[in-house]
Amino acid sequence: MAELPLDIARIYLEPAVEDHARGREILARFPEAERIPVASHWRIPELREGDPGDYLAAKKSALVLGVKKGLTFRPNGRSADFIAPSSSNGCAMACAYCYVARRKGHANPISVFVNIEAILAATARHAARQGPKTEPNQVDPHAWVYDLGENGDLSVDAAISGNVRDLVGLFRTLPNAKGSFATKWVNPDLLGYEPQGRTRIRMSLMPPALGKLLDVRTSPMAERIAAIPELHRAGYEMHLNFSPVVLREGWEAEWGALFEELDDILPSAVKEQLAAEIIMLTHNSDLHEVNLAWHPKAEELLWRPDIQEEKVSESGGVNLRYRTGWKGRWLQRFKDLLAARMPYCRVRYAF
Structure with a gap:
């Protein structure tokens, strides 16, 4: 496995962190790191307003510890039925298209929330209130599905604390819900987490050459693909996340080769339960400016005003998406290509 993209030198921590067992556990894991008290995990100017040209430094060396205040659940209907209160925010990786940079303005390293017991209890109560899922939907035919990592990557978070193990353990006990x-x-x-089919991992994939340019500080595509059967044998439900679909010359051949590789490698047990999400690229002018400072080559693919148009998102932000009409045609071509190469792979949703 590639080296973990973390070398924690500084830990920013809210006052209440050491009152929680999880907080003390994390601090003990990084005994050499400098501890910097902060009033709030949201307001750390040196992280949020750093030099854009030094975008990667904070992601590798800084860790923020805080207490999750709002334990609210949001309806979703795409990747999940509900977005659960997050056990973390931010990421050690640096994907050039990531929306987090738009919201935070800069690198946004990992923030881990140490009040995991409250997050677990709120999730259990919410699932209990839902009762059985009586009508199947594209998310899942039987279980209420909770997205646990909307603003980060839980596989990396699992190298920092026991939060992810605890979440997987919770969903083993919830008969009507999945994480x-x-x-x-x-x-x-x-x-080793023993999910027993109650946690779904959506492995994000794109053509390897594209990933080398856009998915900075992540596991190579070959490693991700090889891990899918292993995770499935360990008890996870495995889905695929084809995201984002970035259009460039030869994109159909690139994706077709990826589908063929998946078809060759994935065992029948994975194929029988496989489903996928397809998400076309969404970009943003603020993110464009950030990227120009640290990764301008990525912008040659992401910033395409000739085939993009502005569109207001559900949250009110102005984003760039592939042009209406053309986007639908390109998306249909993608779905047709997937159906031809991997007819067993159900598309849960495409956007």
């Missing part, structure tokens, strides 16, 4: 998260990192520790 779910997308990942771009291969962490063998997950194989």
